[in-house]
Amino acid sequence: MTVVTRFAPSPTGFLHVGGARTALYSWLYAKSQGGKFVLRIEDTDIERSTQEAIDAILEGMQWLGLEWDSGPFYQTKRFERYNQVIDQLLLEGKAYKCFMPAAELDAIREEQMNKGEKPRYPGTWRDRTDHPEGQPFAIRFKTPQTGSVIVKDHIRGNIEIANTELDDLIIRRSDGVPTYNFCVVIDDWDMDITHVVRGEDHINNTPRQINILQALGAPIPEYAHVSMILGDDGKKLSKRHGAVSVMQYRDDGYLPQALLNYLVRLGWSHGDQEIFSLDEMIKLFDLDSIGQSASAFNTDKLVWLNQHYIRSLPVSEVAGYAKWHFAEQGIDLSQGPALEDVIAVQAERVKNLKELAQISRYFYEDYEEFDADAAKKHLRPVAKDALVAVQAKLAALTQWNTQTIHDAINQAAEDLGVGMGKVGMPLRVAVTGSGNSPSLDATLNLLKPEQIEQRINKALEYIAIRANS
Incomplete structure (x- = not known):
């Protein structure tokens, strides 16, 4: 048997974290x-489904690298197939026409609830043949009235539900549109799905779907119902906990490798191991190792993983994702050093790629103003001699590399008889516009000598104005 799984989101919104974990x-x-992995778009909710949401789902899957082997399939393009099977069930007496108006059913359910009973359709039209002409009707599936359904779940073990707990499910509405629970069954059958991995909110749907599969003589997939993801406050994950959309994590500067590594551990484990490459995940993953308990989302843990991957992935790979953030912030990478070289010196200093772009702007364009606090502290009149001295040393270099730059800064400090910091900090503020940067020799090495000379001159002008004010 070839294992075939599927991810089947409804396109009524973005790809959220819970959906991404299920897909993973x-x-x-x-x-x-x-x-094989199948992608299916379950768009039977025509009023709420949008092309924008479909695009967001596809973009999120592609960004995460969860490429599908077949699909995407769309349920709205398969109505003819669903209706063909519904007609077959009607002919076989396994489904029937129900003419009960919605208002009548609502009244019955309200009365049942008032009596403390479970609200359900009472089977009024199950065996009737006195069908009124010209009246709208739904199609209901004849649920077995005896016995039970056993759901064999990889995560929860066997779940048994008595058929008396289930009413006759509508499989086609009175407007002619097949319903979600029925479409899912036919899709899983036609697409040879062997394993259904989905959220625990689908547990109540599963016995209904199994009954339909059995009525059709179709194979029953194996199931794994995954628990929900909670916020760190123990409540269902939502916008109040921060980003819940996968692409929002991209926008916030996270690497897909970090998010995948984080998501796989929200319910699954392999010993005490925390960091998994994709190859390791594939090698070690097992449905039976997924836990039943809900998992709490911990942003600090995700940040830690993101920092790990920024530092440990090949620089070229990080650069491939970082380019988007530089473009988003309007930074022209053609006007400075290779992005890979910038990442090499900045990786230890950032939590995410958005921050990387923010603090690396000075490599690609001149800053407009000095950081006020850094300039106040380090660009004082006393710093003038240090800047003039180091400017001369740097201008005299015939070779431009980290070692020669380091030696030039040291020599300037020695000639002035001051500590390295007295030269280094004014130089750092002059060159970068702020008091924070990688090591000075590495920073200057990525800039052009003429850029450095211009920026030192800008700092000297600032000092002169300050001295005369």
Whole structure:
């Protein structure tokens, strides 16, 4: 048997963190078993489904690197197939026409709840043949009235539900549109899905879907219902906890490798290991190792992982993702050093790629103003001699590299008889506009000598104005 899994989001919004984890688990299981991963867009909710949401889902999956082997399939393009099977069930007496108006059903359910009973359709039209002509009707599936359904769940073990707990499910509404629970069944059957990985909110749907599969003589997939993700306050993850959209994490400067590593550990574990490459995830992942408990999202842990990947991934790989952030902040990378070289000196200093772009702007364009606090502290009249001296030393260099730059700064300090900081800090503020940067020799090495001379002159002008004010 070839393992076939699927991710089947509804395009009514962005790809959220919970959906991304479900997609990851489904993708990993398919890959770990040498199987196939299917992407299906469940867009039967026509009023709420949008092309914008579809695009957001596809973009999120592609950014995460969760490429699908077949699809995306769209349920709205398969109505003819669904209706064909519904007509077959009607002919076989496994489904029936229900003419009960919505208002009548609402009244019955309200009365049931007032009596403390479970609200349910009472089967009024299940065996009737006195169908009124010209009246709208829905199609309901004839749920078995005896026995039970056993859901074999990789995460929760066997879940048994008595059929008496289930009413006759509508499989096509009176407007002619097949319903979600029915479309899912036919899709999983037609697409040879062997393992369904989805959220625990689908547990109540599963026995209904199994009954339909059995009525069709179709194979029953194996199931794994994943627990929800909570915020760090123990409540359901939502916007109040920060980003919940996958692409918001991209916008906030996270690497997909960090988010995938974080998501895989929200419910699954392999010993005490925290950091997993994608290859390790594929090799080690197992549905039976997913825990039942809800997982709490911890942003600090994600930040830590993001820092790890910024520092440990090949610089060229980080640069591939970082380019988007530089472009987003209007920084022209053609006007400065290779981005890979900037990342090499900045990686230890940042938490995310957005911050990387923010603090690296001076490599690609002149700053407009000095950081007020840094200039007040370090660009004082007493710093003039140090800047003039180091400017001369740097201008005299015939070779431009970190070692010669380091030696020039040291020599300037020695000639003046001052400590390295007395030269280094004014120079850092002059060159970068602020009091923070990588080591001076590495920073200056990535800039052109003429840029450095111009920026020192700018600092000297600032000092002169300050001295005369």
